[in-house]
Amino acid sequence: MEEMVLMPAFYKNMTRTVKLGNLKIGSKYPVRIKGMLKTPYSDIRGLIAEAKHLEKEGAEALRVAVREERDAKIAKTLKEEIGVPLVADIHFHYKVALAAIENGFDGIRLNPLNISKTTEIREVVRQAKACKIPIRVGVNSGGFKKNFSSPEALARQMVSSCGRYIRILEKESFFDIMVSLKGSDAATTIIANELFSKEFNYPLHLGITATGSYLAGVVKSSIGLGGLLSKGIGNIIRVSLTAPSFLEIRVAKYILQALNLRKYGPEIVSCPTCSRCEVKLIDIVDRFNKELIDSGLTAPIRIALMGCVVNGPGEARQADIGAAFGKKKAVIFKKDKILRNSDENNIIKDLLQEVRKTWM
Numbered sequence: 001m002e003e004m005v006l007m008p009a010f011y012k013n014m015t016r017t018v019k020l021g022n023l024k025i026g027s028k029y030p031v032r033i034k035g036m037l038k039t040p041y042s043d044i045r046g047l048i049a050e051a052k053h054l055e056k057e058g059a060e061a062l063r064v065a066v067r068e069e070r071d072a073k074i075a076k077t078l079k080e081e082i083g084v085p086l087v088a089d090i091h092f093h094y095k096v097a098l099a100a101i102e103n104g105f106d107g108i109r110l111n112p113l114n115i116s117k118t119t120e121i122r123e124v125v126r127q128a129k130a131c132k133i134p135i136r137v138g139v140n141s142g143g144f145k146k147n148f149s150s151p152e153a154l155a156r157q158m159v160s161s162c163g164r165y166i167r168i169l170e171k172e173s174f175f176d177i178m179v180s181l182k183g184s185d186a187a188t189t190i191i192a193n194e195l196f197s198k199e200f201n202y203p204l205h206l207g208i209t210a211t212g213s214y215l216a217g218v219v220k221s222s223i224g225l226g227g228l229l230s231k232g233i234g235n236i237i238r239v240s241l242t243a244p245s246f247l248e249i250r251v252a253k254y255i256l257q258a259l260n261l262r263k264y265g266p267e268i269v270s271c272p273t274c275s276r277c278e279v280k281l282i283d284i285v286d287r288f289n290k291e292l293i294d295s296g297l298t299a300p301i302r303i304a305l306m307g308c309v310v311n312g313p314g315e316a317r318q319a320d321i322g323a324a325f326g327k328k329k330a331v332i333f334k335k336d337k338i339l340r341n342s343d344e345n346n347i348i349k350d351l352l353q354e355v356r357k358t359w360m
């Protein structure tokens with residue numbers, strides 16, 4: 001059966017559909033999540049474990065760095081272990097791209113800034129066409145070896161480099177193209193992708209590159225990717241963090257869920273706490289979240305945990321299930337009705353019991 005979702009009203013910019021293995025990307029299909037393997041090839045067991053972990057976390061495709069022709073053999077090893085499509089990330093040497101195609105990768109990424117000879121590009125395109133695999137044309141801001149006067153100037157250059165490359169592919173009657181335009185800041189990334197989407201209808205792979213420390217990276221990715229997705233731009237996302245790869249998948253899921261583009265399970269609604277709060281809410285939410293993850297609950301329900309009576313009863317009533325705290329005590333609401341009383345020490349157990357009864 002065709003997999004489809006109802007896109008939110010802002011998703012009007014339909015692109016072409018591109019197939020990566022069995023995964024359809026673009027047009028009416030949900031925004032996909034791609035992960036990236038970070039383990040070195042010298043640790044094959046670790047690499048396989050990472051790939052399995054990312055697939056379990058929700059990655060729908062995986063990007064693998066292929067530096068030399070012999071690295072391309074990794075496709076076969078990984079495909080024996082996981083079911084999601086694999087994309088080879090290629091730089092500098094077009095023969096590595098040919099090796100990746102030959103060894104069974106489901107897609108390749110080419111960088112217009114370091115594989116630029118038309119004869120070489122054509123050879124790769126012909127091979128990709130023969131094997132029916134897509135090419136992602138990926139430009140990163142760090143690939144330019146000069147300074148730009150503004151994010152807009154850099155974004156225009158990125159789009160123009162990408163556009164020239166696309167024309168070469170199109171001349172070969174090749175249209176299974178995806179594109180990524182990644183800046184190391186949200187502004188450049190947003191401008192570049194907006195410019196591109198006005199001119200082309202190829203699916204866009206969104207990401208911010210080189211995002212910095214974990215928290216800064218989460219913020220940059222949320223603003224950059226979220227800003228574009230909220231305008232209906234973007235078909236597959238890869239969050240880049242200087243952090244373990246499974247966290248990139250989790251952040252990607254939070255971004256998509258926050259925009260109601262995908263549902264990945266329960267969402268906790270909790271207040272920031274303030275001097276009105278008379279329970280240790282931060283600790284309660286932290287512990288509840290861990291227990292929820294361990295429980296394996298997948299139902300996309302809203303669970304409220306609120307610190308006091310100011311906004312607590314309202315949020316708890318609007319959630320599927322929720323608790324509003326008073327002084328050490330809590331009232332549990334379920335679907336807009338008061339269900340029972342609880343307290344600071346028992347709230348996690350009591351809420352989980354109710355969640356299990358109805359949604360597991």
Ligand code: SF4
Nearest residue numbers: 271273274277307308
């Ligand atoms: S819900 Fe209450 S405790 Fe939480 S931030 Fe608002 S006023 Fe403060």
